[in-house]
Amino acid sequence: MDPSIIEFIGEKSMISIIPNFSNEPLHLVYGSVGPFRAGFPVFVPLWLATHLRKQQKCRIVPPEWMELETLEEIKEEEKRSKFFTKMPCEHYMVVAQLVMSTAPDDVPRCEELRTIIKDIFDIRESKLRTSIDAFIKGEGTYAKLDNLTLLEIHSVRPILPYSLDHIARYQRMATASQRDTSMLGLNTTGSASGTGSMSNSLFTQ
Amino acid sequence: MMNYFPNYYSIEDIFVTQEKVECKVNTRLQRLGFLDAGAETEDLEPGRTINLPLWYIKELKVNNSYFTIGVPDIYKNVHKAVCEAETTHIELGRLHPYFYEFGRYLTPYDRNHVIGRIIFETLRQRVRHLLDISKNDGESKREHRLDNIESKLHEAGLRTNTQYINWLQMSGNHIRISQLVEEHQKKRKRAERSDDEGGDDTDTPTSKKRSTM
Numbered sequence: 027m028d029p030s031i032i033e034f035i036g037e038k039s040m041i042s043i044i045p046n047f048s049n050e051p052l053h054l055v056y057g058s059v060g061p062f063r064a065g066f067p068v069f070v071p072l073w074l075a076t077h078l079r080k081q082q083k084c085r086i087v088p089p090e091w092m093e094l095e096t097l098e099e100i101k102e103e104e105k106r107s108k109f110f111t112k113m114p115c116e117h118y119m120v121v122a123q124l125v126m127s128t129a130p131d132d133v134p135r136c137e138e139l140r141t142i143i144k145d146i147f148d149i150r151e152s153k154l155r156t157s158i159d160a161f162i163k164g165e166g167t168y169a170k171l172d173n174l175t176l177l178e179i180h181s182v183r184p185i186l187p188y189s190l191d192h193i194a195r196y197q198r199m200a201t202a203s204q205r206d207t208s209m210l211g212l213n214t215t216g217s218a219s220g221t222g223s224m225s226n227s228l229f230t231q
Numbered sequence: 232m233m234n235y236f237p238n239y240y241s242i243e244d245i246f247v248t249q250e251k252v253e254c255k256v257n258t259r260l261q262r263l264g265f266l267d268a269g270a271e272t273e274d275l276e277p278g279r280t281i282n283l284p285l286w287y288i289k290e291l292k293v294n295n296s297y298f299t300i301g302v303p304d305i306y307k308n309v310h311k312a313v314c315e316a317e318t319t320h321i322e323l324g325r326l327h328p329y330f331y332e333f334g335r336y337l338t339p340y341d342r343n344h345v346i347g348r349i350i351f352e353t354l355r356q357r358v359r360h361l362l363d364i365s366k367n368d369g370e371s372k373r374e375h376r377l378d379n380i381e382s383k384l385h386e387a388g389l390r391t392n393t394q395y396i397n398w399l400q401m402s403g404n405h406i407r408i409s410q411l412v413e414e415h416q417k418k419r420k421r422a423e424r425s426d427d428e429g430g431d432d433t434d435t436p437t438s439k440k441r442s443t444m
Contacts, residue, residue, distance in 0.1 A: 029398035127401055155366075159359035181395060185365060185388040189358045191236075192380060196335060196354060200347030203339045 027183065032176045036120030037073040042087040044068075045078065072121060076128045086125055086132045091115060094135055097142045104149050110173040119147055119177045150174075151181055158186060162193065235383060237332065243379060247329045247336065248286035254298040255280050285336055293339050300340040305330070306349055313349055318356040323378040330378040357381065365389050 038056075044067050051060035059070045067087055070078075078084040091097070091114030103111050115121055122143045130136045154174070161169040237244040260275035267281045275281070280301075288300060305326045312318050323330045334350040341347070361381060365388025377385060408416075 029394055033398065123399070123401075151366075155359065155362050158362065162355050162358050177395075181366075181391065182362065183391065185362065185384050185391065188235075188384055188387060189354070189361065192331070192384075193351065193354055193358070196331065196347070196351040199335050199338050200344070200351045203341070203347050204344050 027176075027180055029177065029180060032117075032180060033120050033124070035176065036117030037071065037076075037124070039072055039115065039117055039121060040069045041072050041075045041089060041121070041125070042067045042069050043075045043078065043084040044087060045084040047083055072124060076124055079129045079132075086129045088125060088133045089115060089121065091118070092122065092125070092133060092139060094138060094142070097139065097146065101142060101146050101149065104146055104153075110150060110153065110171060112173045113175060116175055117177075118143065118175065147178070150178055154178060154182060158182065162190075235380060243329065243332065247332045248284065248289065250285050250329070250333055251282035252285055252288050252337070253280055253301040253303070254283050254288065255301065256297065257299055258297055260297060285333070288340070289336055300337070302337065302341050302343075302346065303327075303333075306334060306337075306341075306346050309349055309353060310345055313352045313356070318353045319360040321353075322376050323353075323357075323381065324376055328379050331380050354381075361385055361388065366392055 044065060045062040046064050047062060048064050049060060049062040051058045051062075056071075059074065060068060062068055075084070075086055079086055091100075096114070100111065100114070122139070126133055126136055126140055133139060154171070157169070157171065235241070235243065237247075256275050256277050256279045259277055262273055263275040264270045264273045266283070267275060267279055270276070270279065283298070288298070291298065309318070309321060309326070312321050327333055331350050331354060334346045338344075338347040338350075361377075361384050365385050
């Protein structure tokens with residue numbers, strides 16, 4: 027999956043804008059938006075918001091979580107917690123990226139926010155790699171990772187499923203050859219460990 | 232890119248199975264002396280050691296009475312590193328470009344069952360390293376460090392990383408008008424011009440860049 031596809035999916039999330047024009051509701055394929063009244067906030071999908079913003083027809087209201095204190099807290103929480111914390115928005119990276127690149131003037135302290143969101147993403151990404159490592163080296167046959175966002179999953183694909191495929195193949199081979207001899211009575215170490223269940227079960231979300 | 236799985240046609244599989252394996256002859260094999268360059272007799276005598284390609288060996292039964300298959304030294308050396316969990320320092324590519332696959336084929340012939348465990352453990356320990364290096368840089372590629380499968384995984388990781396970086400910088404991936412539509416529009420424009428209705432440029436298709444940039 028390409029980041030642009032993830033962006034496309036993320037663009038469906040709703041965001042508040044303040045239009046500077048008035049118009050009847052727009053009837054789109056997926057549903058209606060509006061009506062637009064100048065000066066009154068209205069929720070529209072992100073793609074429409076960026077489109078209107080580029081034509082100078084609205085101001086984007088940054089989502090509640092796009093604020094320095096909130097994000098600081100999230101960052102601290104993320105550092106403290108062993109697990110992935112729940113993000114305020116499922117597509118936080120996409121929303122941040124789009125809003126901040128199309129309308130940097132609508133977001134107070136834009137640059138600082140950009141840095142901190144990047145920090146959060148990096149922390150989560152390295153946490154993801156650490157837990158992958160623990161999972162692969164450990165004995166577990168599956169791992170459950172909650173609260174990961176699409177873009178974070180993207181960062182380990184396809185290298186992770188590929189690696190797991192290979193590991194599973196070699197594990198099967200190793201256990202199979204051991205089982206052959208254990209049947210001959212030469213080697214009595216059990217072969218009861220779950221063999222093929224390892225691959226691709228990392229993301230159960 | 233698809234994940235690699237060996238099959239009859241995959242070139243990697245052919246390369247791997249070309250590898251020579253050291254075998255000890257157990258029975259007198261008539262008229263096979265030509266396999267051993269140093270032999271003077273027409274038959275292959277028991278006790279001699281010859282190198283046979285893997286594609287031949289792998290069709291033999293594990294406990295066949297003709298040859299005893301020797302385990303290559305590379306796997307013995309790695310064994311120590313595996314025990315000490317120091318596998319990330321091994322230059323696998325230098326040991327053998329197809330370390331894992333070669334080992335996989337030899338697994339059934341290893342009576343001590345080390346090879347199977349070694350390749351499994353080695354890859355298991357090195358995945359983290361692979362994830363790390365594919366995140367950090369694309370430039371300092373030290374080829375001899377990675378085995379063929381690892382460098383493929385590495386490439387996949389690098390590609391993901393470049394995609395992500397490009398996305399962050401909002402470069403690439405502009406939506407273009409499909410060629411069919413473009414041709415059609417050109418044709419229509421030409422028709423319009425010949426009809427001499429010109430001057431109406433409002434619906435001229437401009438090559439629309441991606442709207443969400």
